[in-house]
Amino acid sequence: MENVIISALADLLKPTISETIRETMLEINAKEKAPEKAVKDYMLMEEFADLLGVTPESARVMKCKGKFPARIYFKRGKRTFFRRAEVMQWLEEGNK
Numbered sequence: 001m002e003n004v005i006i007s008a009l010a011d012l013l014k015p016t017i018s019e020t021i022r023e024t025m026l027e028i029n030a031k032e033k034a035p036e037k038a039v040k041d042y043m044l045m046e047e048f049a050d051l052l053g054v055t056p057e058s059a060r061v062m063k064c065k066g067k068f069p070a071r072i073y074f075k076r077g078k079r080t081f082f083r084r085a086e087v088m089q090w091l092e093e094g095n096k
Helices: 002-041 045-052 056-064 084-092
Strands: 042-044 073-076 079-083
Touching: 002 084, 042 045, 042 084, 045 056, 045 079, 045 084, 079 084
Parallel strands: none
Antiparallel strands: 042 079, 073 079
């Protein structure tokens, strides 16, 4: 009798458990993919320097001397991030 009840209960719970696992996996995948967009929206000093055709150190010096508009970059801790869209627009305007 107990085996019948346990078996019936397991059959009732399987779809609920499967759906919960599926939803959790979708949430995990969504959270893992979110940083990809952030990475595409910004670039680090090395990539920015590559676009300019200079060394990262030269780009740092140029930034410190105010050669780049403040709208194209921001700092977080010790790192400088460049806004990709703003950089591309700035370069298209003929700046380099």
